[in-house]
Amino acid sequence: MEADVRDLFDEDALFDPFEDGPEGDVDPAAAAQVTIGAPLSAEEAAPAVAAAPEVDERTAQERFRDLLKETPAQRRVMLALVDFCRQPKTGEEMDARTEELLRYGFSIYSPVVFRELLEEAGAIRYAVFDDEGNEVAEAHGAVAEGEGPVESGDRCGSVPGEGLDGATADRADAEPCAMSSEQYFDGQETVELEFLEVTDERPGLWVAMPEGLEVVDEQDDAGEIRDLLAAEPKYLDIYHQILDFCTEDGGRSAKELDRLVNDSPLLEEPRRYSGYFVGRLERKGALEWRGGWCTTQAGRDMIAEALAEVAQ
């Protein structure tokens, strides 16, 4: 080709952002009021900044059920954690239990965040008890949106922050603070300075809420597995084969399951692979991954039921 691509460049056709528009296109009065690129003032930005928090009117049971739906991969971990604190448990015990439940799984949530999610959903709560075992009212964490600073008396011995800026004054503790003092010599006189000593928080325990336990107790793995098998009678034999195959100690690998069922004529049209069945059985609690796919007790019960039906 003889022509250079640059020869095709038509300068007249270029868009010029600074070119004057057709007359009458711009209202000079309106243009004078608008400064393009000017930052918003704090007042203009305020509605976006201070959006009113939404009030959650769901019951604790609804919140917990919704949480389970929103985090299907962690559903069993969450249910097991709530079940675990039918008896009060320390944070360390909860950490250990969470890690045990996640031994073969993965979650971006730390054990602390699991507890936070469950607490927010109203499934568990953090309770602090005194030496006699009576519950002590405690407040933890961040100040809730819109909550004012604590305007209590000055129990810590320092000056309340009156007039500092009006928004934050003082969040004095309800309990008296540990104090210490030290003398300093500044070259002319000895002055005594007082200090607040940081104290340890009384550790609390995690306790399951009745609403949380209600949701745990309403779980019916056996019923859900039966529903799954009833919904796909065509594949009943495949499901049973997989459940039976995975009763082996140490479980079965995905490749072993592929070899078991992928060549079955039942899976030719539509084409299915073992993962389809494993995923469904796992979601319903019939299989779980423990370094290999293993049949759970609920899955074993299904096999026993099927065998009993055949025997009849």
Next chain:
Amino acid sequence: MAKDMTVAAVLDSRAATYSMLARLYRSELDADYLAKLRQMRCPVNTGNADVDAGYKLLHSFLSHVWERTLEDAARDYLRVFIGSNTTGHAAAYPNESVHTSAERLVMQDARDEVLAVYRAAGLESSTRWRSGEDHIACELEYMQVMSERAAAACAAGDMTKAASTLMAQHHFLDDHLLGWVGFLTDEMLKFAQTDLYRGLAHLTRGFLTEDKAFLDEVLAEELDVEAQLHGDRPVADADAGETAPADPSSQVA
């Protein structure tokens, strides 16, 4: 037995406070630093309402540490300093440029100015630092380094070097930190939901004011000379307010 409160001890203490403030602004609280903070004693009745309020809130935060403290602090750091929308008013932006430029943008004149100050002091920003040299953590760290140098010079008996280092700090406070930290801390108090960052706001504001008063006092003679030489700085800076000694020359450390 009473401890000696020498000038060197005060200079060391300033460096430590600047270091703590810089660390708290630099990144979220971690377990190691939280443990370190919990060893701290919080002074009361220091004579500055902001410092007192700051230490009291910090004490309240440190005395209520529980398993979710680090999570809460990390979320509050995000809420306070980073924010969640682009209105330009969604957080307490920790860069001087935002507060001193009309467009509320980062990397403006203030950043170039502080960079020149750091270089003049032989300091370069770390290649890992990505938040701009006019970030409050950098400016406080500069003050920490200069405080350490002043303390070392004082301990070595080199009072000329100590005075010139303190003078550089005085100018930096005047020209930079005190010019915008008030806006930052006001916004921090608007956004913070933990006592950690509410306390940090009060403590920063109070400590910088106190440090300025301290420098005004120890540098009274030098400031007087500088004002006479340049004719542009009033004797015993007017913004030192009531804390400035009536006769600065009699207050030289």
